[in-house]
Amino acid sequence: KNEVEQSPQNLTAQEGEFITINCSYSVGISALHWLQQHPGGGIVSLFMLSSGKKKHGRLIATINIQEKHSSLHITASHPRDSAVYICATSSGSARQLTFGSGTQLTVLP
Amino acid sequence: DTGVSQDPRHKITKRGQNVTFRCDPISEHNRLYWYRQTLGQGPEFLTYFQNEAQLEKSRLLSDRFSAERPKGSFSTLEIQRTEQGDSAMYLCASSLGAGPNRLGNQPQHFGDGTRLSIL
Numbered sequence: 001k002n003e004v005e006q007s008p009q010n011l012t013a014q015e016g017e018f019i020t021i022n023c024s025y026s027v028g029i030s031a032l033h034w035l036q037q038h039p040g041g042g043i044v045s046l047f048m049l050s051s052g053k054k055k056h057g058r059l060i061a062t063i064n065i066q067e068k069h070s071s072l073h074i075t076a077s078h079p080r081d082s083a084v085y086i087c088a089t090s091s092g093s094a095r096q097l098t099f100g101s102g103t104q105l106t107v108l109p
Numbered sequence: 110d111t112g113v114s115q116d117p118r119h120k121i122t123k124r125g126q127n128v129t130f131r132c133d134p135i136s137e138h139n140r141l142y143w144y145r146q147t148l149g150q151g152p153e154f155l156t157y158f159q160n161e162a163q164l165e166k167s168r169l170l171s172d173r174f175s176a177e178r179p180k181g182s183f184s185t186l187e188i189q190r191t192e193q194g195d196s197a198m199y200l201c202a203s204s205l206g207a208g209p210n211r212l213g214n215q216p217q218h219f220g221d222g223t224r225l226s227i228l
Contacts (some may be wrong), residue, residue: 001158005150008161019132019191025199030214031214033216033217035219037120040221041146041198041200041221041222041224042219042220042221043152043200043219044219045217045218048212048214048215048216065124081198082153086152088151090214092165093164093165094142094159094164094165095140095156095204095214095215096142096154096157096165097142097144097152097154097217098154099144099151099152100151101150101151102150102151
């Protein structure tokens with residue numbers, strides 16, 4: 001069974017800081033996903049990657065397949081980035097997601 | 110809005126009652142997933158449909174739970190004889206499946222969830 005571990009569990013930053021959230025998993029996967037969840041429950045997919053690095057605006061996601069590790073970086077953080085960031089892996093024929101427990105990010109003005 | 114929609118957003122019911130939730134996926138998506146999320150945790154997989162066929166079920170899906178997707182479009186999740194431990198957010202997601210010019214990995218699009226509270 002795949003185990004997905006995220007760190008840190010909680011993160012508080014000042015506006016403008018560079019933020020890193022880490023994710024490790026235990027078995028081979030088809031893809032790794034980074035998602036954002038706001039209060040109230042809605043989940044938005046930020047990235048899906050199976051190798052290398054992807055960038056979208058101020059967000060960067062990287063994955064190291066050999067190390068079974070991924071990171072999500074936020075440059076020039078802003079209070080509107082405050083949310084729960086969740087790492088998930090997909091595997092199997094159904095590609096169902098196995099989720100980490102999330103990182104609560106709070107960016108202070 | 111052509112995103113995934115779930116109904117109702119909130120459901121409060123007494124222990125022992127039956128509840129049914131509905132999910133309308135993005136119209137061209139043939140894959141549909143149900144997940145459950147308890148407070149402070151990441152979501153957990155419950156079940157998966159490809160078109161109308163239910164192809165995978167988690168061990169979390171006890172005999173009191175049943176899910177259908179009768180015409181390969183919307184899906185329902187029913188919980189019979191609800192228990193306190195069923196209190197959670199129930200999330201639906203949909204995605205495209207593999208195709209001639211499309212890999213098997215596709216991003217999943219989530220609804221806003223149905224929050225179930227058992228009194």
